[in-house]
Amino acid sequence: MVKLIIRDDDCNFFTRPEDLEYVYRSISDFPVTFAVVPEVTDVYGGCPDxxxxxxxxxVGENKKLVTYLKQKLEEGKCDITLHGxxxxxxxxxxxxxxxxxxWRNNEPDLCENLGRCKKYLEETFDYPINCFVAPSNRILKEGVRAVYSNGMNYSGIIASSFNREFSLKSFVNYIKRWSIRLFLGFPYPGVMNYGTHLEMNATNRTSYDFLKKLFHYCDKHDMSLAINVHYWHIRDNEEHYKGFFDFIDYALAHGAVPTRMSDCFK
Incomplete structure (x- = not known):
């Protein structure tokens, strides 16, 4: 059984609920995990909004969005993580x-800043935040320490530069992660335990054949599978994601269980 997660990044003050409804209209009951930016500025070259x-x-100043997401949370149809x-x-x-x-890695108040943002999202949505997603999926050691020091897990994966604190667990995770990448050609799926926190990567490849291959690997090894998308990119490039939605239908037909990111860390 594969727990299947959709992680949608960049939800922010400018996000319109009608765009989210439109993008996920064909899988309206799927509990999408939204990585929410607490105080967005200009996501250069990214979110056009x-x-x-x-x-x-x-984000709390967009009352319409907050109301929409809180209703989804009450229905168990979405999840929220902290996104920068x-x-x-x-x-x-x-x-x-x-x-x-x-660029924030060496800021002396980084840990306090993430704690403030976590508390802000929890108060805004009346919902516990237990996961952090780094913008552009890039983070360094101090950032990871700030994440777990604030009681959060991390959706991401260890880099070739070994951007984690060194320990036996992190070394083993590094070997597993890069062995899978070297021999099978995809990033390690499933949950990794670092002792201080848990991590789960979300692949950003959305082609049907790639996801189908990854799905069957996860099914064979009893692993969860997370996929990273952006609502604004799906909205503006709908045809590009046909393979993604075809795969979601395929996975559900083959026993995948729609899951929130936070539930994979429990």
């Missing part, structure tokens, strides 16, 4: 984007 916004906009602080990028001298959890 935030373009040219330079002032942090708290502003989701803001900085740029190096060559104009390359630096994701938020990279």
């Amino acid at each position: 935030t373009i040219n916004n330079t002032t942090p906009r708290p 602080v502003y989701h803001g990028y900085k740029f190096d001298k060559d104009g390359k984007k630096i994701p938020e959890m990279i």
